[in-house]
Amino acid sequence: MTRETLVDEDKTITIKVSALRQGTVIDHLRRGTGLHVLELLGLEHEGTVTIGLNLDSQKLKQKDLIKIENRELTQEEVNKIAILSPEATLSIIRDFKVFSKIRPELADELEGLVRCLNPSCISNNERIKSRFLVHKRSPLQLRCYYCERAIPEDEIQLA
Ligand SMILES: [Zn+2]
Incomplete structure (x- = not known):
């Protein structure tokens, strides 16, 4: 080898x-x-x-x-x-x-990559892609474009 x-x-x-x-x-x-x-x-x-x-x-x-x-x-x-x-x-x-x-760069907006934690969010109920805005980078915090739910780094779930 x-x-x-x-x-x-x-x-x-x-x-x-x-x-x-x-x-x-x-x-x-x-x-x-x-x-x-x-x-x-x-x-x-x-x-x-x-x-x-x-x-x-x-x-x-x-x-x-x-x-x-x-x-x-x-x-x-x-x-x-x-x-x-x-x-x-x-x-x-x-x-x-x-x-x-x-070096992968984190965009300012993430589409279809992360799941919204709000069960009643439209992105969990309609056939539309999730959409998040990067609110803070370090530590990472995302905000759902649709329901405005904030998601801290340690709770992020990939779609
Ligand atoms: Zn949402």
Whole structure:
């Protein structure tokens, strides 16, 4: 098996991982969000998934990291990761090289990504997409465009 030494951006960790020929590395995930991200991406594709939880990081103290073989992310998945973990970085690997590296940006308005917690909200009862305004960024607070329900960071439920 080919091996590479993956050195973290902030140079605090060195982990041995099998080299990724094609796929995506999601780094600098907030501690505790790795499994959520994995869940939202699903695992039905062919390919190895490597996950590191509670890794040391200078930037975040501790972080989660996911490497997914043979898979690139959709814009919707990137947007959801930005909600769960705004500091995350995504590297797309093609032919063993970093093809592009992005930091998902949280838009000012989120459509169809988050569920409204108000059961009588129109977005839970009609066939319309939920719509939220980003009211505060740190900690994250969302406000429903339709019923104005405020949702704090720790209560956010992805759609
Ligand atoms: Zn609502």
